Amino acid sequence: MKKLTAILLAILMLIPLIASCGGSDETTTTEIPTTEHPTTEAPTTEAPTTEAPTMESPTIEVPTTEAPSTVDPNVLWSSKTDIRDTWSGKTLNVACSTWYSTGAPWAMPETFITEDNDANFGKEIQETVLDRNKFIESTYGVKVNWINATKASMHNVLEAATIAKNINYDLAVPRMMNAHSIVAGGYIYDLANREFIDLRNTYYDKNAVNTYTAYGHTFFITGGFSTINKECAYVLYFNKNILGDGSENVANELYELVRDGKWTYDKFVTYASSAYVDDGDGIINKKDSFGFYLDSYDRFFRLFGTNIAGVNEATGEWELTIKSNNVNDIIAIIIKVHASDWFRNTGLSSYGNIRNDLADGGFLFYCDTLRISDKAQEGNVGVIPFPMLNEEQGRYYVPTDNQIPVLLCIPKLTQDREMSEYFMDVLSWTGNKYIVDDYLEIKHNHFKSDVDIEMLKSYIFPNISYDVGEHVGLGTLMYVHNSYTEWKNHFYSFYEDESPAALETIAEWNAAWGGYTEE
Numbered sequence: 001m002k003k004l005t006a007i008l009l010a011i012l013m014l015i016p017l018i019a020s021c022g023g024s025d026e027t028t029t030t031e032i033p034t035t036e037h038p039t040t041e042a043p044t045t046e047a048p049t050t051e052a053p054t055m056e057s058p059t060i061e062v063p064t065t066e067a068p069s070t071v072d073p074n075v076l077w078s079s080k081t082d083i084r085d086t087w088s089g090k091t092l093n094v095a096c097s098t099w100y101s102t103g104a105p106w107a108m109p110e111t112f113i114t115e116d117n118d119a120n121f122g123k124e125i126q127e128t129v130l131d132r133n134k135f136i137e138s139t140y141g142v143k144v145n146w147i148n149a150t151k152a153s154m155h156n157v158l159e160a161a162t163i164a165k166n167i168n169y170d171l172a173v174p175r176m177m178n179a180h181s182i183v184a185g186g187y188i189y190d191l192a193n194r195e196f197i198d199l200r201n202t203y204y205d206k207n208a209v210n211t212y213t214a215y216g217h218t219f220f221i222t223g224g225f226s227t228i229n230k231e232c233a234y235v236l237y238f239n240k241n242i243l244g245d246g247s248e249n250v251a252n253e254l255y256e257l258v259r260d261g262k263w264t265y266d267k268f269v270t271y272a273s274s275a276y277v278d279d280g281d282g283i284i285n286k287k288d289s290f291g292f293y294l295d296s297y298d299r300f301f302r303l304f305g306t307n308i309a310g311v312n313e314a315t316g317e318w319e320l321t322i323k324s325n326n327v328n329d330i331i332a333i334i335i336k337v338h339a340s341d342w343f344r345n346t347g348l349s350s351y352g353n354i355r356n357d358l359a360d361g362g363f364l365f366y367c368d369t370l371r372i373s374d375k376a377q378e379g380n381v382g383v384i385p386f387p388m389l390n391e392e393q394g395r396y397y398v399p400t401d402n403q404i405p406v407l408l409c410i411p412k413l414t415q416d417r418e419m420s421e422y423f424m425d426v427l428s429w430t431g432n433k434y435i436v437d438d439y440l441e442i443k444h445n446h447f448k449s450d451v452d453i454e455m456l457k458s459y460i461f462p463n464i465s466y467d468v469g470e471h472v473g474l475g476t477l478m479y480v481h482n483s484y485t486e487w488k489n490h491f492y493s494f495y496e497d498e499s500p501a502a503l504e505t506i507a508e509w510n511a512a513w514g515g516y517t518e519e
Contacts, residue, residue, distance in 0.1 A: 087419045088141030095149035095157060095169040097178070097406065125227070128438045132430050142423065154178045158187040161413055168415045171424060173226075176402030177471055179212065180505075182409065183219055184512035189410045189417060192218045196421040203432035205229070208407070211466040214311045214318055214513040220407035221424070224432025227439050229405040231371045233398050233464050236387075238365050240380045242275055242289050251382055255451050258384050258459055261391060265333065268292075268365070268387040275364035290363040306330060308469025308477070309506060318509040320502060322474065323495070326389055331489050369400075370460075373446045383452050385459050398463045402470055412519075472502035 133144050147169070150157045154174030161167045174182060182188055191197050192213075199209050205223040212220045222229055240251050254271070257263040272291030279287040310321045373383065385396035408427070410420040444453050469475075477483070477498060483491045 091143045091145050092423050093145050093170050095147050095172045097154050097175050098148045098151050128435055132434045155181040155185050158411055168413050169411045170414045170420045172409050172411050173406050176405050180509050187411055188219050190217045194421050196425055203429045207465055215316050217513055217516050220409050222407050223428050224436055225427045232400045232404045233370050235370055235383050236365055238382050242364055263387050264390055265387050292365040293363045307467040308474050309472055318506050331483055331491055376446045384455055396463045397465045398460050400464055472505040474498055474502050
């Protein structure tokens with residue numbers, strides 16, 4: 001793993017984040033891609049060149065304040081030498097939500113690893129993160145103090161500190177599930193229209209910015225400062241061992257479908273249907289190889305990007321969106337599949353009824369988070385995004401939950417708001433430039449394939465989507481087994497019973513965002 005010692009003495013300027021993947025058709029290789037750490041060139045706001053045009057997600061225009069005319073607007077505030085020493089000697093206090101079991105921060109478990117099972121990354125990423133922190137201290141004279149603030153809800157910590165008036169938090173890293181209660185409490189500052197933050201920069205996750213922007217206010221960002229959100233993204237693994245004699249060609253076909261924007265549900269069914277192999281006894285059992293594994297407790301939004309709640313782009317208000325996102329089509333597909341021979345012959349089944357091993361030929365497709373990629377053995381497991389419902393969907397959805405992923409925000413308890421904004425930016429771009437590259441090297445060791453890293457960089461990471469609606473009381477509505485039983489659609493009766501309480505929560509969110517004041 002590369003060290004950053006030389007960088008600690010270098011001028012703070014960076015080269016572009018990740019070289020374009022170039023659409024390589026190579027499926028296996030033992031060479032780990034080289035990812036030089038930045039040394040000379042300042043980061044810019046230029047959009048990445050690797051994204052396929054058809055995969056762009058809808059955007060919400062985020063208000064920004066232009067830099068003074070005497071300053072090059074393409075040079076980030078965080079890299080400007082004339083203000084670099086403004087906060088030298090200060091300590092930046094960052095309050096983190098932590099693991100319930102070990103106390104390691106959800107934002108950066110890599111920084112606090114004490115045992116091998118505290119994170120899947122190990123010492124290599126831990127050293128990269130720690131070296132990055134030393135780089136910040138050497139360059140700016142500011143020490144980053146990561147604080148294990150809570151094993152529970154961040155809004156309770158901010159509330160207690162606000163009442164006591166005896167501590168400052170310059171940044172806070174709550175779990176996404178706490179976002180709305182933090183806004184409702186009035187504990188954090190708006191990030192829009194601020195001098196040191198340009199939310200259009202590519203090291204800020206644009207989907208998260210869109211998700212958490214309402215009434216013109218953006219209170220949270222996420223992106224390069226942590227790898228947790230990437231690890232929690234749900235992806236579709238496929239087993240190259242059971243693709244048949246032409247497995248390499250078939251794998252290339254799947255990658256090409258993704259690149260061309262033609263990886264759809266119908267194509268998914270075609271490949272899964274052809275993958276079933278009986279062990280010779282004529283009985284469907286765990287010895288067979290299946291097309292797809294789906295836990296009945298999986299949420300069907302993982303298949304097609306259906307979210308429970310979101311912001312209406314026309315009004316800027318929160319609303320329930322679940323009924324408007326192809327629910328009829330999706331449930332019809334689920335029911336049809338479960339009532340068909342394809343269901344019985346591919347193992348789309350309740351948990352435990354089929355083999356749940358990934359690499360030894362148990363099934364072709366498997367839904368899980370990127371965290372299990374270390375189970376990809378000998379380069380025989382590939383990774384792609386979930387299929388689109390149809391080509392008209394226009395983008396792939398890579399869902400993540402909001403239990404583990406984290407956000408970054410600025411509490412009103414900060415000792416210096418401008419310092420917090422400045423170092424929110426610094427933590428974001430340095431994380432993206434240093435940590436993500438090393439993170440991808442580790443993923444390459446798992447997949448043994450350049451093309452799978454291309455899938456991560458170009459089609460999975462840019463399309464991670466966030467569903468804030470899991471905490472309006474409708475989370476279990478999205479479970480497959482609650483949406484139907486005995487091949488009947490029960491979605492709308494469940495929705496009718498549960499939606500009144502959800503709408504009350506949505507109204508509270510609108511009041512919090514719409515009633516925001518600076519003080």
